[in-house]
Amino acid sequence: MMLEPTPCDLLVMGDLILTLDAQDSVMSNGAVAVADRRIVDIGPADELHARWAPAEMIDGKDRIVMPGLVNVHNHTPLMVTRGMIEDIGFAPMYTPSIPQGHWLTEDDAFALSSLGMYELLRAGCTTVVDYYRYPGACARAAADLGLRAVIAGRVHDAEPAALTTGRYEYSRAVGEESLRENAELIERWNGHDGGRIRCDWAPHAPDTCSDDLLREVSRLAERHGGNIHTHLCQLPLEVETVAARSGLTPPQLLDKLGLLNERLIAAHCIHMEPADIELCGRAGITVAHAPIGNAKGGRIAPIMELREAGARIALCTDTSSGDLIETMRWAIAMQRINRQGSVLDARTVLDWGTREGARALGLGEVVGSLEIGKRADMILLDNRSPSLVPMVDGYGVLVHSASGHDVDTVVIDGRVVLANGHPTLVDGDAIVARAQAVASSLWQRAGRRTVQ
Ligand SMILES: [Zn+2]
Structure with missing residues (x-):
C-alpha cells in the first residue's frame, strides 16, 4: 500500500x-x-x-x-574603503586619508552594510560574523537579506582620530560609548527571528583597548556567553604597543585578562612568536584566517603551526570581497609558500569554510553540513x-x-x-546604488572625487 x-x-x-x-x-x-x-x-x-x-x-x-559557507570575520560598513585601502594602507582604522568609521552616520553604515551583506549572500555565505560601529545597522542589514549572522559592536577606547596618525590616546568616554553600543545591540537583536541573528561582544584589538576596557569586556562576555571576537597580532605596531604598555605579547595579555579561551575568535594571528602560538593552541582559540587580506599587506599567518598547536582554523573574507571559495584556495597557496611544500588540500579548507566555522561559533549542531x-x-x-x-x-x-x-x-x-542570483527579500540594485552614493560622498570628504 x-x-x-x-x-x-x-x-x-x-x-x-x-x-x-x-x-x-x-x-x-x-x-x-x-x-x-x-x-x-x-x-x-x-x-x-x-x-x-x-x-x-x-x-x-x-x-x-x-x-552554505560560514564566514567568521567581517566589517561590512568598511566596504567603503574596498578597492582603495589595498594600495594605501592596511587596516582602515590605522590609515589616514581614507573614510573613517567615526565619519559614518547610522544610515551610511546601513547602506554600506547592506552592500556587504548582499555580496556575502550572493557568494554563498549563509552564516556571517560582522562587527563594527553602528552594529544595529549591520544586524538590520543581515536580517533584511535573510542571512544567519553573528553581530557585535566594535569596542575600543583608543581615540580613532589619533590612531590614524599612529598615536594611542585612551579615552574613557570613547570606551563607554562603544560598550553602550555593544550592550544595546545585544539587548535589541540577540536571538532575533528564532536565533537567526545572534549578538556577541567584540573588543577591537589588544592595542586599541586599554587593559581596563579588556577586563570589562571579559566580565561582560562571561556573563553573556557566546563568542568573543577580536583582532590579534595583526600588525607589528599592535605587538610593540602592547609590549610597551604591559611587557606582554598580545596573546599573553588576553590570557591574563581571561579572554584567551575556546570562545575567542581572533582574526589574523600573524605576528606571533612560537610561545604565542603554543599559548593560543593550548587555549583552543579559533583563528579567523583572512589569507587574502594578509597577503595584500605582505604577510602570511602561521596557520599550520597554530593548527598543530591546537587552535581551530576558520575562514573569513574580512570585507575584501564576499567570496569565501577564493579565500579557500588562497589559504592553500599561502601555506604552501610558507611551508615550501604541499600542505593543505581542498577538502580541508572546505571544512574550514563550513563545519569548522560553524563549530567555532557554537553552531556545530545547527549548520555547516x-x-x-x-x-x-x-x-x-x-x-x-x-x-x-x-x-x-x-x-x-x-x-x-x-x-x-x-x-x-x-x-x-x-x-x-x-x-x-537575485535576493528575494530586498531590492539588490537599490542596495548597490545607495551604497555607491554614500561611498562617493564619504570619499569626497576624504579629498577624493569618485568617477561615478
Ligand atoms: Zn577585521
Whole structure:
C-alpha cells in the first residue's frame, strides 16, 4: 500500500548533493526536504518525491547542492574603503586619508552594510560574523537579506582620530560609548527571528583597548556567553604597543585578562612568536584566517603551526570581497609558500569554510553540513559553469577553480533568499546604488572625487 506523502515546506533537488557530513556522503540526483526551517530528509530525489508533498520546490536541474559557507570575520560598513585601502594602507582604522568609521552616520553604515551583506549572500555565505560601529545597522542589514549572522559592536577606547596618525590616546568616554553600543545591540537583536541573528561582544584589538576596557569586556562576555571576537597580532605596531604598555605579547595579555579561551575568535594571528602560538593552541582559540587580506599587506599567518598547536582554523573574507571559495584556495597557496611544500588540500579548507566555522561559533549542531535535524542552510551552484568542470571528487574543482559567482540560489533557515542570483527579500540594485552614493560622498570628504 502506498503511503500518502507528508507535507513539508520545501524540497530542494540537485544533480549532485555534497552533504559534507561525517561520512562525506555525496549523491547524484538527490534531494533535501525541509520543514520548520530544518532538514527533515535527504536521499535519492525519486524516493523523496514519493515521501514528501512540498509547498515549494527547487528543481535543481544542472545544480550542485551543498551547505552554505560560514564566514567568521567581517566589517561590512568598511566596504567603503574596498578597492582603495589595498594600495594605501592596511587596516582602515590605522590609515589616514581614507573614510573613517567615526565619519559614518547610522544610515551610511546601513547602506554600506547592506552592500556587504548582499555580496556575502550572493557568494554563498549563509552564516556571517560582522562587527563594527553602528552594529544595529549591520544586524538590520543581515536580517533584511535573510542571512544567519553573528553581530557585535566594535569596542575600543583608543581615540580613532589619533590612531590614524599612529598615536594611542585612551579615552574613557570613547570606551563607554562603544560598550553602550555593544550592550544595546545585544539587548535589541540577540536571538532575533528564532536565533537567526545572534549578538556577541567584540573588543577591537589588544592595542586599541586599554587593559581596563579588556577586563570589562571579559566580565561582560562571561556573563553573556557566546563568542568573543577580536583582532590579534595583526600588525607589528599592535605587538610593540602592547609590549610597551604591559611587557606582554598580545596573546599573553588576553590570557591574563581571561579572554584567551575556546570562545575567542581572533582574526589574523600573524605576528606571533612560537610561545604565542603554543599559548593560543593550548587555549583552543579559533583563528579567523583572512589569507587574502594578509597577503595584500605582505604577510602570511602561521596557520599550520597554530593548527598543530591546537587552535581551530576558520575562514573569513574580512570585507575584501564576499567570496569565501577564493579565500579557500588562497589559504592553500599561502601555506604552501610558507611551508615550501604541499600542505593543505581542498577538502580541508572546505571544512574550514563550513563545519569548522560553524563549530567555532557554537553552531556545530545547527549548520555547516547537510544532515537531518540541522537548520536548512544550503547553496546551489550552476554546474554548467565552465569553472566547475571536470567534477571528479566533488571538492577539488570547487575549491581550486569555482567562485562565489557560480552560486545562484541560497536557502537559509528553509527560506529561499537568493534565486537565480537575485535576493528575494530586498531590492539588490537599490542596495548597490545607495551604497555607491554614500561611498562617493564619504570619499569626497576624504579629498577624493569618485568617477561615478
Ligand atoms: Zn577585521
